[in-house]
Amino acid sequence: MGKGTDILFITGPTGGHFFPALSLAEEIFEKTSLNGKFIIPEREALIKWLRKKKISFEIIPEAKFSKRNLLIFPFLFGYVCIISFNLIIKEKPKIVVGTGSYFSVPLIIVAKILKRKILLHEQNFIPGKATKILSVFADKIALTFPNRNGLPFKKCVITGMPVLKEHRKIYKREEVIEEFGLQNDRITVLVMGGSQGASFINRLIIKNISYFKKFQIIHIAGRDKEIVEKIYRKEGVKGKIFDFCYKIGKIYCVADVAICRAGAGTITELVANRIPSILIPYPFAGGHQRKNAEFLKNYGGCIVAYQNENTEKNFIFLFERLLEERERMV
Template structure:
C-alpha cells in the first residue's frame, strides 16, 4: 500500500500521523509513505527523523478576521492545490490521510479532486477550520472524542480515539530511566509544555523548583521546549544550581519510554497528550492553553476533570503555589492517585491506531 500522510504545524498534528504510519508498517512492512507538510512546521524536522520521505508545499492558515493577508492565503491555497496534485500524480498513492493543520487543506482537497480515497482525523473536541472544510470532501472521518461526532456527517464518521494512544503502549520505563539517568527508586513527575514549550507552565515550574526538595520521593523531569531551555537553565543556575531531584531537558524524542516511567504529569491539554495519558492511566495536572482556537484545550481537559482523571488549572490560576498544592494532593495520597489512574484508563482508547488502520484499509 502507498500512503500519503499530511498534517503539521505542531506535534499534536504530526505525532498522530506518525503513529498511523507505525501501525500500518507493523501490519505490512512493505507499506510506502510520503509525508507532505511545510518547511516552517515542526514536521520538517520530525518526519525525516523517522525515515519517511518528505515533500514541502507553501501554504498558510486563514486569519479569523478580515484582512488582506487572507486574500494572499487564498492564492497560496490555489497554488498549493496545484502543487499537491502534481505530487499525488507522480507518487500515485492508494490513500491520503490528513491529521490536521492548515497544510492538510490543499493536500486532501487535491486528492479528492483526483478521485483518490481520503481519511481525515480530528484530534480535538471542537474541530478546526481545516477539517470542517475538508469534511465534505473526505471519504472517511475519524475523531478522537465522541462529542466531535455531531460536527461531521454521520454516515462517514467513526469515533476511534487518537492514534497516539496506541503509540505509547510499548514504552520501556527502564530504558527511559537508563537513558536519562533517572533514579530507579523515585516517582517520576513529568512537566512538559508541548513541542514548543509553554511559558506559563515554565514560570510556575521555575517557582516550584525552590521547593522540589519537599518531594523527596519524587524526581522531576522538566521539558522546557527548545525555545525556553537556555533561559530556564540560566535561571536555575542562579538559584544555586537548581534542586538535586530535577532533570532539565529541552526536548525528548523517546516520549513513550518516559511516559511509561511517569507517575504524574503536568501538561497542556492537547488531544494527543490526553490520548497518551489516558492510554497509560497517568494522573495529570492539566493547564489548557488559552491561545488556541475555540478554547478547545479547556474543553478537552474538562472531560478528564469530570471523570476524576485530572486536575485542571487555568493559566490565570497557575503559579508555583497552586502547582505545588495540586501535585502534593496526588503524590501524597495513594488512594487518590489510584482513583485517578483507574479513571484515566477508563477514558483511554489504546486500540485507536488499529481502528484507524482498519478504516484506511477498508477505504483505499
C-alpha cells in the same frame, strides 16, 4: 511508470497534527505491504522524525490565511492547489489521509477533485476548522473522542488516537532512572508544555522552585531550556531538563505524576501509561484543549487547572491534591 504511492499523509506543522499521522503510518507500514509518503510544511522537527523513521516525504509551501496576507491569499492558495494537483498526478495515491490544520486544506480539496479516497482524523473533542471544512470532501472521519459536534454522522467512526510505538513501549524503571541520573526513592514529576505554550507551565515551576526541591523533575522546557536549567542548578533541584526529547517513552516509564498541556496526543499517552496529571489547557488555537481536559476530568482521570492568576496563586495546593488523589486516578 511506477505503481505510485498507496497513501499520502498530509499533516500540519505542530506535533498535535503530525504525530497521529506518523503513528498511523508506522502501524500500516509494519502490518501491511502498503507504502506511503508524507506531505509536510518545512519544519525541522518533522523532518528529523521522518528521517529517523526512514519515511519518504515532500515539502510544499503553506497557504495560511491571515489579515496580513488578505490580498495575496487567493493567489497563494491557488499556487498551492496547482502544486497539489501536480503532486497527486505524480504520486497517484489511492488514499489521502489528513490530520487537520490549514496546511491540509488545498491538498485535500484537490485530491477529492481528482477522485481520491479521503480519510480525515480529528484529534480533539471539538473538531478543528480544517476538519469541519474538509468533512464535505471526506469519505470517512476518524474521531479520537465520542463527539461528532456537527460532523456528518454517517462518515464518522470513533477510533481513538494512534500512539507511536516508542511512546507506549515498556522500559525497566531502574535502567531509565540510572540513565537519567535520577534517584529511585523520590517522586518523579514530568513537566512539559507541548510544541506550543510551554512558557506558562515553566513559570509555574520556577515560581515554586523551592517547594519542588523534595522531588525530582523531568522537565521538557522548550525554548526556555537554558533559563530553566540555570535556575535548577542555582536552587539545587534534582532533575533532567530537555528542550525536546525523543525518549518520551522512557520518561513515561519513570514519571509518577505529570503537569502538562491537554493536547489529545498528550492525554492519550498519559492514559495509556497510567500517569495521574494536572492538565493546563492551552487557551489559544481555538481553545479545544479545554474540552479535551474536561472530558478526562469527568472520568476522574486528571485535575484540570486553567492558565490564569488563580492557578498561579494556588498551584502548590493543586499539586498537593494531585499527590493525594493519584492512586484513584489510575
